[in-house]
Amino acid sequence: MRDSFTIPKSEFAVLDQLKRRAGVMARTVRKSELLRAGIKLLAGLSNDALLSALSQVPTIKTGRPTLKK
Secondary structure, three states: OOOOOOOHHHHHHHHHHHHHHHHHOOOOHHHHHHHHHHHHHHOOHHHHHHHHHHOOOOOOOOOOOOOOO
């Protein structure tokens, strides 16, 4: 499935860091694979651990930014 979402630049940069780390270990990986691996890890957490992880992620405004003229 395809979808789109908003992610802060700092968290987007972490995806590139993780891609490089995997590359050092001779494992080519795409951003979507990293996101899917993260989902699998979150799914395996206890409810308390999931709530703790979610509390570390700030809520951001959804939607497309307005264009400045």
